[in-house]
Amino acid sequence: MARPRKFEEEAAVAAARTAFRRTGYAGTSLSDLVEATGLGKGSLYNAFGDKEEIFERAFDGYCAEADAATDETFRRAAGLAAALGYLSQVTGDTIADREHVGCMINKATAELAVSSEAVVERASKTLHHVEDRLACSLARAQEDGEVGADADPRDLARLLLAVSRGIEALGKAGYSAEELRSIESAAARVLGG
Amino acid sequence: MARPRKFEEEAAVAAARTAFRRTGYAGTSLSDLVEATGLGKGSLYNAFGDKEEIFERAFDGYCAEADAATDETFRRAAGLAAALGYLSQVTGDTIADREHVGCMINKATAELAVSSEAVVERASKTLHHVEDRLACSLARAQEDGEVGADADPRDLARLLLAVSRGIEALGKAGYSAEELRSIESAAARVLGG
DNA sequence: CCCGTTCTGTCCCGATCGGTCAAGGACGAG
């Protein structure tokens, strides 16, 4: 018994997300969000509350999608191949991102880790999710003899995660595709040898 | 034959830098900079031009200091110890930074890589400087038999650089001191073994 | 068909944004 929403809430959040990804939290104004989503300022405000909540929704959606993408990546392969596949995926995404928009997790923590505990926690959760999948794959790899038996799979997983975050960061700092790929293969060599 | 500057230009830039490091470019207003530096708005503008130039000066100073600190780190040690010392240094700094202020290179590229080629170039230069020092140390380590002779020192240097950037990023995303240290030692094991 | 409810667009607000400028003060050269 009321007028229904004309817009897709999820679509609006997604549009807001791309805006935030490009210009950050402080750098994105409400009018930018209005333009990005196509909604009126009133609708935006009515649906989500304030700017902070819109960002939180956008960031949460990004992390949720990242989690799903991680699951998908590790569903397609197992063992060492899965771990290296993840690294290759990150490297490829970084190289493809010629505009240097970059990963939202990095951007959000870089900008807001000082002031928002919520952002830190959400980011931590998503990264630990990756870590878990990596550790699982590496443990399997160890059983199969693909990886030396003396190393702790959990430590190796964290190391690989750090490498992937590093590749992302270096990509945004102007490192070339060749340089990034050389990091990826060096990591593969160090693990697989 | 004129009234001299009452303030130290470098001190003002340094004060502005800490403000930018905390709240980013867009998140730091001119009044914030006035408060941080203690200068009047007019003096700031007169001395540096606009906000963008102040940031550029601050970021440039940060990178220059980082370069100097890198030289100092690699002057104190050589070979594998120097490379691992650098990694330990980054890890320690990240752990000590409980407020999650973080490295300005990461922050600046995260926020401005999309819009400012200058930031990307300055960041790239500073990171390549680290890479060069790492590569040099690792080549020496290889001669001394500390590192396997089959690996390319340049690739290993990039890998280590990526790990260090990853540690920085993970620290800002809430990773604990133990977790970060475990990454550091895993990297050491992988290299030294 | 009608009314209550919710959504939407627009106008408005005080605050603050980045940036400018005129007035006056402080200093050094002569």
Add this chain to the structure above:
DNA sequence: CTCGTCCTTGACCGATCGGGACAGAACGGG
């Protein structure tokens, strides 16, 4: 001491900020 030069201060600018108020449109239950 005087004067020219540069610096500092603080008021001020238009624009935009995030947020809110509100009238009216669109819809569903009765």
